[in-house]
Amino acid sequence: MAKTTLKYLKDRSEKKVVGLHQTIASKALQLVEMAYNKGYYIAITQGLRTPDEQNALYAQGRTKPGKIVTNAKGGQSIHNYGLAFDFAVFDENQNPVWTGNTYNKVGALGKQLGLEWGGDWKSFKDLPHFEYTFGLTLKQLQAGKRPPGSAVIGTVPNSNNYLDKGDQGTLVKGLQGKLQALGFNIGSTGIDGFFGADTEKAVKEFQKKHGLVIDGLVGTATQAKIDAEYKKLSEKPKEETPVTPPKKEESKVDTSKLPVSKQFEPEVREATERGITNGARPQDVATREEVMVMAKRAGDFRPFQVEEMHKTFVEVKDKLPLEKPEMWEEKLKNGNVSIQEVLYFLTQLTLRSFK
Numbered sequence: 001m002a003k004t005t006l007k008y009l010k011d012r013s014e015k016k017v018v019g020l021h022q023t024i025a026s027k028a029l030q031l032v033e034m035a036y037n038k039g040y041y042i043a044i045t046q047g048l049r050t051p052d053e054q055n056a057l058y059a060q061g062r063t064k065p066g067k068i069v070t071n072a073k074g075g076q077s078i079h080n081y082g083l084a085f086d087f088a089v090f091d092e093n094q095n096p097v098w099t100g101n102t103y104n105k106v107g108a109l110g111k112q113l114g115l116e117w118g119g120d121w122k123s124f125k126d127l128p129h130f131e132y133t134f135g136l137t138l139k140q141l142q143a144g145k146r147p148p149g150s151a152v153i154g155t156v157p158n159s160n161n162y163l164d165k166g167d168q169g170t171l172v173k174g175l176q177g178k179l180q181a182l183g184f185n186i187g188s189t190g191i192d193g194f195f196g197a198d199t200e201k202a203v204k205e206f207q208k209k210h211g212l213v214i215d216g217l218v219g220t221a222t223q224a225k226i227d228a229e230y231k232k233l234s235e236k237p238k239e240e241t242p243v244t245p246p247k248k249e250e251s252k253v254d255t256s257k258l259p260v261s262k263q264f265e266p267e268v269r270e271a272t273e274r275g276i277t278n279g280a281r282p283q284d285v286a287t288r289e290e291v292m293v294m295a296k297r298a299g300d301f302r303p304f305q306v307e308e309m310h311k312t313f314v315e316v317k318d319k320l321p322l323e324k325p326e327m328w329e330e331k332l333k334n335g336n337v338s339i340q341e342v343l344y345f346l347t348q349l350t351l352r353s354f355k
Helices: 006-016 022-037 051-059 102-112 138-142 170-181 197-209 220-235 262-273 288-297 303-319 325-334 339-353
Strands: 042-046 084-090 129-131
Touching: 006 022, 006 042, 022 042, 022 084, 022 102, 022 129, 051 170, 084 102, 170 197, 170 220, 197 220, 303 325, 303 339
Parallel strands: none
Antiparallel strands: 042 084, 084 129
16 A cells, blocks of 8 residues: 655645745645654645636535535635645545644644644634735735736646546546546546545546556546547437428318309419419418418509409409498599508408408
8 A cells, every 4th residue: 555755745735836826835845844744744735726616616515516615706715816725634545634633733834834824714714724915915816916926827737647636626527527428436426626535436447447557546548548538439429310201291272273253264364374373272261371472472553453453342342351341442443542451452352262
């Protein structure tokens, strides 16, 4: 079983202080060595945290599974400005220990270095937390003020090419998401951004399945294999659902040419030649849309057409569902009708012809 050495603790910590203010990073690594000399095994687990990572952490225990670990949203934590870090205590076999009096002892050591310890806070004690703000308040930091030499959020490189137990952040979330998509159980807390025992177990199972070294570390080889398998999964063609062609409904319309009354033969012939109708007569009553399309195709109306409609009206007025037929007869006789009234009248005539 691997032993917890100073080198192991410093290697873990060095990749976590990248992006912190140089003074804070120096104090963090100094604290790791001071604690080791006192017999306390600690490593830095979190340094600079982006606003998105902060919001995700804030959601834990609220809208996402897990225990509440912060009261700060994005932009409300000193972590977001590279002026704070968190640590974890480890046992002799490289396993993190989340409870115990060692956190208080390390808190006292940190204060000797001038760091502010979260364990001294009254409203929300944060035992694994240290910060150093150079006297700046959170409001000043939110307003854009920074101490000389501050890191820029979003430019943090990953100094080591591996992830392992105790790591946290967006890289761990990406790892967990891919493992879960590949069918490996990452634990009840799901994609929480923390590389715990369940994530380590999933990594080892993946390594075993694909013939890799089973060490629980996500190094270059393991990461490359995870990415390759995930790419295969995403590129797998989806099974196409067979499309059932719509059932062709039998037409209810008899498209054969039906006899036309002798008196209307010229009009029907002209309407057919102009494309207003194809000369067929549906057996059902025409829809309003069909009638209006035919009316639109008829185009503008001229005086002689109104005269012809007056003649037709006189012949069929008793059969038309019109109110005040006398008024219509008078309008058509005098030609005192608007385009809208002609369209309405034509619609009534057309409806009648389809019955």
